Amino acid sequence: MSEAALQTLLSPVVLFFALGFVAGLVRSSLSVPEDLAKGLSLYLMLAIGFKGGVELAHAGFDLGMLGAVISGLVAGFGLPLIAFGLLRAMTRVSHVDAAAIAAHYGSISVVTFVAASDYIDALGVEYEGYMVAVVAIMESPAIIAGLILAQRDPAAKRAPRWDADFLREVFLNGSVFLLLGALVIGMATGDKGYDTVAPFITTPFKGVLCLFLLDMGIAAASRLRSASGLDHRLVTFGLIMPVIGATVGLGLSWLAGLSVGSGALLITLCASASYIAVPAAMRVALPQANPAYSLTLSLGVTFPFNLVIGIPLYQRAAEIILA
Amino acid sequence: MSEAALQTLLSPVVLFFALGFVAGLVRSSLSVPEDLAKGLSLYLMLAIGFKGGVELAHAGFDLGMLGAVISGLVAGFGLPLIAFGLLRAMTRVSHVDAAAIAAHYGSISVVTFVAASDYIDALGVEYEGYMVAVVAIMESPAIIAGLILAQRDPAAKRAPRWDADFLREVFLNGSVFLLLGALVIGMATGDKGYDTVAPFITTPFKGVLCLFLLDMGIAAASRLRSASGLDHRLVTFGLIMPVIGATVGLGLSWLAGLSVGSGALLITLCASASYIAVPAAMRVALPQANPAYSLTLSLGVTFPFNLVIGIPLYQRAAEIILA
Amino acid sequence: MSEAALQTLLSPVVLFFALGFVAGLVRSSLSVPEDLAKGLSLYLMLAIGFKGGVELAHAGFDLGMLGAVISGLVAGFGLPLIAFGLLRAMTRVSHVDAAAIAAHYGSISVVTFVAASDYIDALGVEYEGYMVAVVAIMESPAIIAGLILAQRDPAAKRAPRWDADFLREVFLNGSVFLLLGALVIGMATGDKGYDTVAPFITTPFKGVLCLFLLDMGIAAASRLRSASGLDHRLVTFGLIMPVIGATVGLGLSWLAGLSVGSGALLITLCASASYIAVPAAMRVALPQANPAYSLTLSLGVTFPFNLVIGIPLYQRAAEIILA
Amino acid sequence: MTIETHARKRLEMIIEQPHLPQFIRLFEQQDVRGYTVLDSKSGKGSRGFWSPARLSSVDDRVMIVAVADEETIQRVLSELQALFEQLPGVAFVSDVQVIRPDRF
Amino acid sequence: MTIETHARKRLEMIIEQPHLPQFIRLFEQQDVRGYTVLDSKSGKGSRGFWSPARLSSVDDRVMIVAVADEETIQRVLSELQALFEQLPGVAFVSDVQVIRPDRF
């Protein structure tokens, strides 16, 4: 497995992340323009959504899908509880901050998913198209769970906001919308649509992912550099929690009888933490929570951990337990 | 033809427009960054200009081209008169607003043209390279016609501005410039140039078009959502006028003896309404006209109509009459 | 050679530059959004860095590389002295302005390099992968040389700043960082990495270069149009200096025993003038220097000269002397 | 010839982008008839230095400028006092002159 | 130690991007020696709410800030009165202090 590990470390995807990370640490002027980064992210959503939809059109719905969806929902609502308990036990963050961070860890990171699917693709392992739907389904439940946790704060002066602004942020979030939309379009157009769009969504895919991870690296390092209030307890949480999430994901995959590929992806989803959808929702619903904690943890600690160490580990575990 | 209709509706191009439209209606946070959208638009201009130029280099000039160009000019100057008359007869907009809207409908929408050429390409129908030149030629005459109409407003306090700012806006408009420039470059470099640039202008073309239409969908829906002053009379105009334009275009194609493919494109051009070049020119020359009317009509009503219903209809009509 | 000349002039790369130049001169509204232009530039850096690294992984290090690197350093430190002497002798710019301009001409323009490598690629001539490293190495020495020249100004009220801001600007400049980083990644991943990323870095390369040069053309013409204080002496310098630089580059290539391809590239690097890294560093270190002179000269005079006339000339010279 | 001008108040706020809708709603409730939102690039306040969060707009700040009569601005300020207890941001008020008094 | 400062006027306008050249021309005619144009994101005025039109810049608004002596600003204001009858936009004037009086 040490060769496989080396191979991960030497994949362009990880190396470009590392390059960005170094650039951010030494404060190079290297930066990916914001609009471009958003464009790359749109592209990745559109591409994996569409591909997933086309595969789904082939395979049709089956029981495995139901199992994966239920697993995703269970994890989405359950992981925040575990994360919250852990945070209150092992760190000193306040009730509301713990609730906000817990929501991040119950939700998922799409780019981590994309990196994992790229990794297992390279190994020649297959996964089911419905996993893309699971990604979309797992974005929001943790936000609800986090708010319920926050509501139980005895020191809270006011209740979290559940108003229209918030609900739109949660359920009509741009990236979930595009992911699901592209999935549906992929299903509707099937192979015929795929053939016309294929060169666009396959040819540059890996390169776009590299460029995007370059930007993620810069962002992660900048976050860490300017991190204030992040102590070793929180960092430890940011390294332990993905492993706990992964374990839960492995158990669920086993219960749901997922294939090795789909299992590795569900494990990765459980291990990953949101850095786009959840921060945006929390800012609206829980403005009193300190965004610096959660974003720095999820982007600066957990994302790099998952990308470099986690994904190969999760895939290996899936291979051993689910094969 | 109902199968063909279904096929149009299920093409990725139309579906991504629909996805954007829904996102805009429900106010999802999904958005294509402005700079990216401008970049996609530059790409589309460059690609169709270049391809048209290369084809022109093959075919050389012929009488058909002259016919098409004259048809374009006739439509560009003539359609605004029809549109103006119709608006004054059937709606309640003021003289100057009618003149401004008329200019939009006499001019053309490049993306509608691109979508139509993509549609007839998919059917295996051919069209002449010079149609790209006709696109460029049809952008401006309607602006002149619209201003002349505005000048005849008895209630006008001041004449429209025909100054340098305005003329630059009309004749040196960025998109026309790039379209024509790429056409000339395509002609100059011919197959040799084409071979080197081909992967860039063909591989991602369809995908870029999808992404661009996603943005158009969002824009169209946002326009409609915040539409003020748009009554059913104006909406009716926005649905009737493209059909009238198409009929004129069909007649001109027949007179000019165009091929089925080129005819379908000329019909589409006549049916389409500008939402970039003309609004910009009107803002400078006729600041007293209400831009909300014309842009909402052209983007929110006529563009979707042409994309979903019009194009297959125009192509079918061309097939029946011109074959 | 007149056929070869015609061929250069008719290459899409040069023609798109010309199109942008005309658009800028006539003040068309055509423009490439800033973020897109930065993205195109990132792409070009990433692509040539990666390709160079992969080639380096094949070829391994050799003495030729050492010769090229030393030549680059000699030129980087030496050319500013020549440029400074020439400026003081033939133009009327002040001591500090001459030093700043000299730094631009001692450093290099990556896009000129890319255009040259594209040109010699098209001729089927090969060059060594390490030339990409030489590009990175030649960015900074001239900045140091320019500051030392500026320091000797008897009229200077204060010394140039050599502080942390400045050093970061010089040595951690984003484009150099990405170029070198991609080179290292290319070396580390070798053919295996290349295969996965190849479609991204080769398919659209030429097209991206065209789009980027369209923007360069607009920028060059805008600079020239609003040029103030640029007299015929300075313009003459902007046309003579690249030829002098090229001659020095040819001599160094001969001494270092470079191949025809690598020689043509070193000559081009010596002939080219910076318009990104050096202006940024000068603004920080020598705020009293007039940026209008140097940027207009390098972007508006020397870049077009090299692109249209210089590159074919340099390649021909390399062929005659180094073959 | 001197142009006649009329005294109004200019309210300037810097707030977090995700909370913009709440402030706009406050404006609507207090009959502020016009305002302009400007982008900001970076800054420093009681919560330390910020610059736009890469990859998301949660850290973006905007500046809002609104000119209105003194009474309206007073009403807005008194509401702002409560709002600023929940949401981050700052507000400054200054004097301005306008030429078309009926508009502000 | 107090720094000596000098009184000037600060003119702030919000206008539509396509009309910027006309206002710049007015500045040139009235010898306004300096100004700065800032981007704006959205806003509300007598013509309702606006945010940048997607796909085109016709709906973009900009803010212009110009500091000059009172007399110059008076001249500009009197011209603006006429211009604002044809073109949309708003203008506010306030007092500022500068440290280098020869520049403004």
Added chain:
Amino acid sequence: MTIETHARKRLEMIIEQPHLPQFIRLFEQQDVRGYTVLDSKSGKGSRGFWSPARLSSVDDRVMIVAVADEETIQRVLSELQALFEQLPGVAFVSDVQVIRPDRF
């Protein structure tokens, strides 16, 4: 009910983007507790017209707004006098009212 407000000074500067770190450092030294940086699009000053240099950010200008008590602003101004001899830029000071005096 009138809200109690407190007088402060508003400093507004327009400087070149590459020099921003030097001005920020000046703020830190003089204990300016808050400021906001805004993007600008184009402008004109003693060095003529500028608009963002394509392909690089060397020509970009930014506007900085900082509100603080009069004494702090005085200290900043006296430092600015020296800095503006080396670096291009302009500074304007005006009066503002704030509602939370402890913050500024």
